[in-house]
Amino acid sequence: MKLQFNNILILLVCFICITACDSLKRVAEEDHVLSENTILVNGKKENTEILNNLLYQKPNTKIPILGVPLRLHVYNLARPNIDSIINADLNKRPNKKKHLENFLSKKQLNKYIESKTKFNAWLKKTGEAPIIVNELKTKKSIIRLNDYYINNGWLDVKTDYDITKTDDKRAKIEYQVETGEPFIIDTITPNIKSPIIDTIYQKIKKDALIKHNDQYRTVNFEQERERIATEIRNSGVYHFSQDYITMDIDTIGTNKKMNVGIHIQDRAIKNQDSITRVPFKIYTIRDVNIITDYSFENRDKPFLDSIKYNGYNIYAYDKIKYRPRALTDAMFTNAGTIFKDLDRTRTYRHLNELRTFKYPNIEYYEHEDNTLTDTIRLTPLKKFNFGFSTDVSQSNIQNFGFSLSPSLQIRNIFRGAETFEISGIASIGSSKDKNDPGDPFFDINEYGLDLKLTIPRLFSPFYTERIIPKYMSPSTSINLSTTSQTNIGLDKETFSGAFSFKWQPNSKVTDKLDIFNMQYINNLNIKNYFRVYTTSFTTLNNIAQEVGYVGPDEELNIPNSDNPNNQADEFIAYALADTTPSEISSSEVSTIQGIDERKTRLTENNLILSSSFSFTKDGRTNIFDENFSIFKFKLEAAGNILASASDFIGLKKDDQDRYELLGVAFSQYLKTELDYTKHWDLGTKNVIAMRSFLGIAVPYGNSTSIPFSKSFYAGGPNDNRAWSAYGLGPGSSQTTNEFNEANLKIAFNLEHRFNLIGNLNAAFFIDAGNIWNIFDDVETEGATFDSFSSLKDIAVGSGTGLRYDFSFFVFRFDVGFKTYNPSNETQNRWFQEYNFSNAVYNIGINYPF
Known part of the structure; x- marks a missing residue:
């Protein structure tokens, strides 16, 4: 391992040295490449992203850690005068060009020349030209630095620079900033006509962004103008705009104090030859008109249907196809109330969330008595929308798979702007390990149906407006689905249903409440267990041969069409009888017992009736934002209602003292998850991304373990990438099970993402975490979380990866190396498998977090 690492290190050092010498070959003798920027503020070095982004010139981008300017080397591969070089090559021997034209044809030769010039252009575009020190751009950077400090209160700032050039055609620039003392806001004097x-301003000035004794910042003045205008527009002043607000600053003889004047003029009314100033007025809403089927063709036609409902006038050129409340619930403008810009914005948002209309048109018509008529024109989308998709796949369980997924969306199905979606899936595939050699080529099949009804309000018999007002965009979702799989694992049928509420208290927070979520999983082919979980069978078979349960050349059989008897189950029953057979040791009994417990848990049918609440706070401002945080919290409780009512409704218990409903022991547990993601934008497509996760599920009452579908696993392309999915843990146990899962999970990921060339990005990452069993019926040594000392079993993986950005999705390839493997002996945990032969290769779509 050490030898391999040293060889890699030597190759990297040699590569860096060679490329460093070659990076200046396109630089003229009189030019110097920028190698470093230094910013000194009051004699102290500053290296903040804000200041660095102010500079017009920055050194060529380098690969982090390696320090290699890869894009510069790509640029250097391009030839400066490719046309001249090609022509010179064609003309260096007499008649060469003519011979090539005769051999290739003139058209093919021109295409060959064109391909070389295009490739040369691609190298230049993809690469990065050497950054030559330009003193004019340096002076522009000084102006930017100067303006930055002036706009943040240092009006007496002084800036300068020094350029240091070396004999190897490199240069460093040092920027010097002397800020002086900052200017402080003193008096604030309003002048309002x-x-x-003036009355509105006196009410809102307590929240002002410009305050006495604060340091001057230009952005605060800009935002204060915007804030005042917004507050006034939301207080009924229809004609007001930000242009009416001006601010002046007096600093003469004030000893670095600022006296601020805030001036708000009267309304300007333009006449033919003059402008008249009049005091602003408060406007109220006289009428709200809703046109439900507007189109350009209908604009001059008379309305054929109309309804008055709760102060709203609803019109249609044809018959009104919506229940009045479905429309008025999306309206925030009400007759008799004052005009508010916020009401119009909220109305736009809620109408769009109905997914029933195209982008609405909202216009106000002014009357002489200072009232407004609000007219909202709605253009319906098509009632039916049909979708169809296909997919060809390959996985670890099938050689080839093909699926069809049709979907139908029906808008306004019950005339309340509801959306009903029907989607299905039908797939066939060929398995890698057939259960029976006589099975046909396509021996895997799956089909399912999903029904979803979305209601744009809380569907409840209770009045919920005071708890969750409609500006929070409340909605109700009702789901029913079923799937059936054969020749996949144990084969199973799944039935599920959910009734959920969702709302958004503000633009960054989303809350979801599952009133109930029911899931029933019925395993159809339990006898196939040892064909799926072959590791368990191999362990069991080895013990059987060791104790002489079968002959040395025989194996425990698994049932098939020729032999329905399951000898593996018979051996488990034999070994775990009340009287342990003498030939089986206590350690072997413990192993067999663990296999039996796992088999029982993974093959039993599950009935889960749960309720949950989830909270998400997403700080992203847009999809391109790379400086944000996301926090997610979820709390789920299952089985409590059934447990409380079990005696009342007369539920019976099984042989393990568990209540059963419809012949299935229902699950009872409490589960919570905490997930925090943070991104730091370092500029120039450099991002540090971090994710932390903590999850625990505690069984109690009617359960001693967590259902497989609700348990945690570790490893895989979106978790610890040095292990395959389900391959890590639990704890330090040396299990070789195909699917490892547990009910406690800790995970931490850190990734540095950076650009290589064009749309190709790369990353270095460190992943840490593991899963454990806690408060359940698993007692396997090393698999349980006993105390904080179990944290020593946190696995660490590290590696690197490539990402290619296709704009609409990112293709990701990662290589993970086991850096700290808790399943090894304590002295052999660090870097024992840090090589390509033990690496895990992950392919994924989009970023892992």
Whole structure:
């Protein structure tokens, strides 16, 4: 291992040295490449992203850690005068060009020349030209630095620079900033003409962004103008705009104090030859008109249907196809109330969330008595929308698979702007390990149906407006689905249903409440267990041969069409009888017992009736934001209602003292998850991304373990990438099970993402975490979380990866190396498998977190 690592290190050092010498070959003798920027503020070095982004010139981008300017080397591969070089090559021997034209044809030769010039252009575009020190750009950077500090209160700032050039055609630039003392805001004096505006300002000035004794910042003045205008527009002043607000600053003889004047003029009314100033007025809403089927063709036609409902006038050129409440629930403008810009914005948002209309048109018509008529024109989308998709796949269980997924969306199905979606799936595949050699080529099949009804309000018999007002965009979702799989694992049927509420208290927070979520899993082919979980069978078979249960050349059989008897189950029953057979040791009994417990848990049918609440706070401002945090919290409780009512409804118990409903012991547990993601944008497509996760599920009452579908696993392309999915844990146990899962999980991921060339990005990452069993019926040594000392079993993986950005998705390839493997002996845990032969290769779509 050490020898391999040293060889890699030597190759990297040699590569860096060679490329460093070659990076300046396109630089003229009189030019110098920028190698370093230094910013000194009051004599102290500053290296913040904000200041660095102000500079017009930055050194060529380098690969982190390696320090290699890869894009510069790509650029250097391009030839400066490719046309001249090609022509010179064609003309260096007499008649060469003519011979090539005769051999290739003139058209093919021109295409060959064109391909070389295009490839040369691609190298230049993809690469990065050497950054030559330009003193004019340096002076522009000084102006930017100067403006930055002035805009943040240091009005007496002084800036300068030094350029240090070396004999190897490199240069460093040092920027010097002397800020002086900052200017502080002293008095703030308003000068407001209209009495109504002055009254509003006195109410809102307590939240001002410009305050006495604060340091001057230009952005605060800009945002304060915007804040005042917004507050006034939301207080009924229809004609007001930000242009009416001006601010002046007096710093003469104030000893670095600022006296601020805030001026708000009267309304300007333009006449033919003059402008008249009049005081602003408060406007109220006289009428709200809703046109439900507007189109350009209908604009001059008379309305054929109309309804008055709760102060709203609803019109249609044809018959009104919506229940009035479905429309008015999305309206925030009400007759008799004052005009508010916020009401119009919320109305736009809620109408779009109905997914029933195209982008609405909202217009106000002014009357002489300071009232407004609000007209909202709605253009319906098509009632039916049909979708169809196909997929060809390959996985670890099938050589080839093909699936069809049709879907149908029906809008306004019950005339309340509800959306009903029907989707299905039908797939066939060829398995890698057939259960029976006589099975046909396509021996895997799956089909399912999913029904989803979305209601744009809380569907409840209770009045919920005071708890969850409609500006939070409340909605109700009702789901029913079923799937059936054969020749996949144990074969199973799944039935599920959910009734959920969702709402958004603000633009960053989303809450979801599952009133109930029911899931029933019926395993159809339990006898196939040892064909799926071959590791368990191999362990069991080895013990059987050791104790002489079968002859040395025989194996425990698994049932098939020729032999329905399951000798593996018979051996388990024999070994775990009340009287342990003398030939089986206590350690072997413990192993067999563990296999039996796992088989029982993974083959039993599950009935889960749960409720849950989830909270998500997403700080992203848009899809391109790379400086944000996301926090997710979920709490789920299952089985409590059934447990409380079990005696009342007369449920019976099974042989393990568990209540059963419809012949299935229902699950009872409490589960919680905490997930925090943070991104730091370092500029120039450099991002540090971090994710932490903690999850625990505690069985109690009617359960001693967590259902497989609700348990945690570790490993895989979105978790610890040095282990395959389900391959890590639990704890330090040396299990070789195909699917490892447990009810406690800790995970931490850290990744540095950076650009290589064009749309190709790369990353270095460290993943840490593991799963454990806690408060359940598993007692396997090393698999349980006993105390904080179990944290020593946190696995660590590290590696690197490539990402290619296709704009609409990111293709990801990662290589993970086991850095700290807790399943090894204590002295052999670090770097024992840090090589390509033990690496895990992950392919994924989009970023892992």
